[in-house]
Amino acid sequence: GNSVTQMEGPVTLSEEAFLTINCTYTATGYPSLFWYVQYPGEGLQLLLKATKADDKGSNKGFEATYRKETTSFHLEKGSVQVSDSAVYFCALRKAGWYGNKLVFGAGTILRVKS
Amino acid sequence: GAVVSQHPSRVICKSGTSVKIECRSLDFQATTMFWYRQFPKQSLMLMATSNEGSKATYEQGVEKDKFLINHASLTLSTLTVTSAHPEDSSFYICSVQDSYEQYFGPGTRLTVT
Numbered sequence: 001g002n003s004v005t006q007m008e009g010p011v012t013l014s015e016e017a018f019l020t021i022n023c024t025y026t027a028t029g030y031p032s033l034f035w036y037v038q039y040p041g042e043g044l045q046l047l048l049k050a051t052k053a054d055d056k057g058s059n060k061g062f063e064a065t066y067r068k069e070t071t072s073f074h075l076e077k078g079s080v081q082v083s084d085s086a087v088y089f090c091a092l093r094k095a096g097w098y099g100n101k102l103v104f105g106a107g108t109i110l111r112v113k114s
Numbered sequence: 115g116a117v118v119s120q121h122p123s124r125v126i127c128k129s130g131t132s133v134k135i136e137c138r139s140l141d142f143q144a145t146t147m148f149w150y151r152q153f154p155k156q157s158l159m160l161m162a163t164s165n166e167g168s169k170a171t172y173e174q175g176v177e178k179d180k181f182l183i184n185h186a187s188l189t190l191s192t193l194t195v196t197s198a199h200p201e202d203s204s205f206y207i208c209s210v211q212d213s214y215e216q217y218f219g220p221g222t223r224l225t226v227t
Contacts, residue, residue, distance in 0.1 A: 036218075041221075041223075042220050042221065043118075043120075043207050043218040043219050043220040043221045044158070044207065044209075044218040045218070046115070046215065046216075046217075089157065089158070100211065100214075100216075101148075101160060101163070102148075102160070102216060104157045104158050105157060106156065106157045107155075107156070107157050109155075
């Protein structure tokens with residue numbers, strides 16, 4: 001079946017540090033890949049996405065590249081800020097009969113200290 | 115993207131009572147909505163897919179008689195937790211789907227005492 005594996009958190013960084021959150025997936029065919037961010041007490045917001053191999057999604061300084069050969073979609077940011085503290089979810093989507101279901105990873109808590 | 119609201123944002127109810135959660139698509143007519151449940155410090159678990167004008171499709175292990183879903187219009191889906199128990203306490207999140215994306219509501223925190 002389809003699944004997403006994320007690195008366990010929490011990840012604690014100092015402001016301006018480099019961030020990597022690993023994400024690998026298992027899926028048949030060619031899924032679309034997503035990163036969502038959830039701030040405390042809120043719902044999920046789409047951070048970035050990639051729909052085919054070698055695509056790079058980017059937004060707000062975050063980047064992730066769809067690597068089919070390693071089935072990975074690692075999230076990176078060159079210089080994190082305190083405001084980036086949140087939970088980050090990697091997800092994949094394959095088309096299905098009842099709409100396009102998302103499969104989420106377990107989420108990674110990021111804490112950025114000033 | 116679509117803007118999604120949920121009401122209430124927080125609700126506390128007594129064990130044995132029922133509680134209704136609304137999910138509204140404010141600027142998009144959504145034929146498909148999804149309901150998720152999120153346990154503390156865990157990922158989202160898809161509960162059901164709500165289809166406008168037809169019965170919801172429940173994921174394996176989700177009790178359809180306990181979690182009643184109604185999607186009577188293109189802008190509103192409701193989730194009713196019937197005969198709630200403390201183990202139903204959770205964060206419930208809905209999403210709407212357009213032709214390609216899912217857009218999430220802010221979530222509803224349910225506490226059953």
